Amino acid sequence: MSTAREMGLVTCTACARVWPAGTPECGRCGHRLQSRHAGSLQMVWAFWLTGLLCYIPANIYPMLVTSTLVSTEANTIVGGAVEIARHGEIAIAAIVLIASVIIPVAKFIAIAYLAVSVQRGRVHGAHGKMHLYEIVEFIGRWSMIDVFVVAILSALVQLSVVASIHPGSAALTFALSVIFTMLSARSFDTRLIWDAHVPHGQTAAPLPPSPGTE
Amino acid sequence: MTAQTERTGAGKGLSGMDTAALIGCPNCDEVYVARTPPARRRAVCDRCGTVLISSRRNAGIPILALSVAVLVLVLAAAFHPFLSINAAGLGNRVSLLDVATSFRSGVLVLVSVATVMLIVALPALRVALLIYVIAPLEMGLRPARHARLAFRAAQELKPWSMTEVFSIGCAVALVKVSDLARLEFGSAFWMFVALSVIVVISDRFMCSWSIWQAIDAAEGDATASAREPG
Ligand SMILES: [Zn+2]
Numbered sequence: 001m002s003t004a005r006e007m008g009l010v011t012c013t014a015c016a017r018v019w020p021a022g023t024p025e026c027g028r029c030g031h032r033l034q035s036r037h038a039g040s041l042q043m044v045w046a047f048w049l050t051g052l053l054c055y056i057p058a059n060i061y062p063m064l065v066t067s068t069l070v071s072t073e074a075n076t077i078v079g080g081a082v083e084i085a086r087h088g089e090i091a092i093a094a095i096v097l098i099a100s101v102i103i104p105v106a107k108f109i110a111i112a113y114l115a116v117s118v119q120r121g122r123v124h125g126a127h128g129k130m131h132l133y134e135i136v137e138f139i140g141r142w143s144m145i146d147v148f149v150v151a152i153l154s155a156l157v158q159l160s161v162v163a164s165i166h167p168g169s170a171a172l173t174f175a176l177s178v179i180f181t182m183l184s185a186r187s188f189d190t191r192l193i194w195d196a197h198v199p200h201g202q203t204a205a206p207l208p209p210s211p212g213t214e
Numbered sequence: 215m216t217a218q219t220e221r222t223g224a225g226k227g228l229s230g231m232d233t234a235a236l237i238g239c240p241n242c243d244e245v246y247v248a249r250t251p252p253a254r255r256r257a258v259c260d261r262c263g264t265v266l267i268s269s270r271r272n273a274g275i276p277i278l279a280l281s282v283a284v285l286v287l288v289l290a291a292a293f294h295p296f297l298s299i300n301a302a303g304l305g306n307r308v309s310l311l312d313v314a315t316s317f318r319s320g321v322l323v324l325v326s327v328a329t330v331m332l333i334v335a336l337p338a339l340r341v342a343l344l345i346y347v348i349a350p351l352e353m354g355l356r357p358a359r360h361a362r363l364a365f366r367a368a369q370e371l372k373p374w375s376m377t378e379v380f381s382i383g384c385a386v387a388l389v390k391v392s393d394l395a396r397l398e399f400g401s402a403f404w405m406f407v408a409l410s411v412i413v414v415i416s417d418r419f420m421c422s423w424s425i426w427q428a429i430d431a432a433e434g435d436a437t438a439s440a441r442e443p444g
């Protein structure tokens with residue numbers, strides 16, 4: 001095998017063009033060139049933690065406040081999904097639960113798992129971990145559904161005293177949580193997985209060579 | 215999963231090798247000699263499975279047409295109502311511009327700003343950048359000014375344009391207040407459904423490596439070699 005780093009080259013992660021090691025920025029697309037993103041894992045963890053800190057209030061405080069003639073009702077994310085399910089719309093309730101609870105939680109676990117396994121320095125099953133990363137990148141945006149629902153309803157349901165809907169503070173913290181976890185996943189340099197990859201039958205991984213000086 | 219690229223030998227002398235002929239896998243760092251795959255085939259990284267080149271001949275025209283369609287639909291959808299509500303003789307219909315201006319209370323304004331950014335502004339900006347980059351190439355002209363920066367920005371914006379997520383959001387909203395009021399989809403909702411489908415098709419056509427190659431080719435060899443650092 002021959003990676004760009006082993007060949008004294010550096011790959012542009014934006015356009016895939018290859019340059020001699022030490023080239024500061026890609027001559028084709030202008031992206032900064034780094035053999036491995038310095039501080040990739042620190043960025044991943046910083047965004048991960050910020051996302052998690054936003055996710056906690058997002059589940060405690062109301063997402064949506066519905067005021068009608070007779071009552072005012074505040075629903076959290078999970079409460080809102082339960083409410084939908086009680087109306088018999090199981091499929092829609094499932095969409096909300098998957099998008100707002102299962103995907104974010106699974107994403108926190110998956111990113112942490114990838115970061116920790118790279119930090120340990122030895123990765124078994126790099127293909128599986130690469131797939132996991134691709135899934136995390138693909139599904140992250142779908143968590144935004146509930147935020148959009150809140151924005152839509154708050155603009156639409158403004159029927160004077162008959163009924164009105166207002167966003168709760170969880171709408172903001174949840175949106176921030178989704179954005180920070182997307183940034184966390186995007187900060188992850190997948191080349192680190194392959195550097196630490198231990199091929200089948202090999203017990204000890206050679207330490208990856210130190211990155212080229214820039 | 216046959217790689218249509220040729221693995222480069224690690225032992226090959228690099229001194230004389232032109233790195234422009236190589237392609238690196240952005241996901242695992244493996245380097246190959248870039249070779250355009252035959253029609254209907256894609257060049258896939260042997261090591262990690264990332265699609266490196268998915269070139270289709272003359273993909274520029276379809277991407278251009280689809281991008282124009284998306285741009286028109288996004289802008290039209292922003293001004294048309296996407297949902298309307300009726301309850302107890304009262305009615306309301308909202309467009310995305312209403313969403314943008316609906317929250318006036320404190321920090322929650324950020325939610326409506328973010329919504330409009332992710333659903334209208336960034337998708338529109340992304341396809342506008344693609345049109346700006348690809349149109350001159352298709353017309354055989356020199357690349358537009360800052361075409362490289364524009365194309366890189368368009369690629370960066372991809373995960374942040376969420377029109378299809380919004381379509382599902384409309385459907386959920388419809389169900390969520392079904393006991394409170396009667397909701398109906400407006401014309402903009404169907405525009406969003408259509409443009410979500412078009413975006414998916416258009417992204418399937420697009421091969422970023424081929425577009426970069428086209429930009430390089432259009433700028434001419436003289437300029438290209440002048441850009442070679444070191
Ligand atoms: Zn690869």
